[in-house]
Amino acid sequence: MAETDRLTGSTEWIDLEFVERERTPREIIEKGIRHHLAGLSLSNTVVLLEELGVERSRTAIHNWVQKADLQPAGGKSPDRVAVDQKAIRINNEQYWLYAAVDPETNRILHSQLFPTYTIPIGREFLAELAEKHDVEDALFLVDDANDLKGALRRENLRFHVEIHGFRNAVERVFREIQRRTSSFSNCFSHVDPPTAETWLQAHAVWWNYAY
Known part of the structure; x- marks a missing residue:
């Protein structure tokens, strides 16, 4: 674009x-x-x-x-969902941004910031996603990350390990976030995690309307 x-x-x-x-x-x-x-x-x-x-x-x-207070809208019923997590620095600490993207539309369904990545964290993210969208019958596309695979198994959700293909949709989102956070020297400085997450949510809303 x-x-x-x-x-x-x-x-x-x-x-x-x-x-x-x-x-x-x-x-x-x-x-x-x-x-x-x-x-x-x-x-x-x-x-x-x-x-x-x-x-x-x-x-x-x-x-x-x-x-x-912009947040991606709910109510979608995607056939596939690409999910991943990415390290985000806030001041001098590392956090993890989880994101779910509909690869058919490239729109962000849900994103959330966490202090670490674990199977319980992955389950929490998936539960938040399921509250916003109908994903019970969706096929989740993941890389080989154990936290997301384990979380999907425990939530009884179908998934497929895919390095490229449809899962590239979530990689495009992360590349755009990296492009934007370069304005912050690749780090959110002088803000707390909730403030950084509000910006990331707002950026997700802009992304959905721009693409």
Whole structure:
């Protein structure tokens, strides 16, 4: 996707109920959130808004994303689900981002941040996924990670070990996250894990509408 395409499009997916408490016009907040999630760093988003005649700080734009509380929508019934986990650094500590993607649409079904990866953690992630979507009859596509295979077995869910093919959908998601977190020097700094997860959830919502 061209970079210009990433920065355009509908903003109907941004719920701005919190705007009533903001002094910034709704369209400016929408533009700031969309451009930041699509690829601009906070500093470059500040410059963009300044070019539109609006001066707002990096902190203000960060807070807009947090207050919008964006999360991927539920209610899907995918035939296949690609699942994986990826290391994410928050300050000087390592966390693990679990993600489930519908390979037919490339849309993120669910993502969640955990302090480690284990079979119980994998089961917790799958339980959260099942609360949001109808995945009981889906075929799960995984790599050879023991935590996810063990979790799927214990949840009595069908799975297939696949290194490439349809499972590439979740790898594309992780590559995009790595591209975006390069704006943060590959690390979320000066934030707590819930704040980082809110950003990751918001980015997932942008991804689903951009792709």
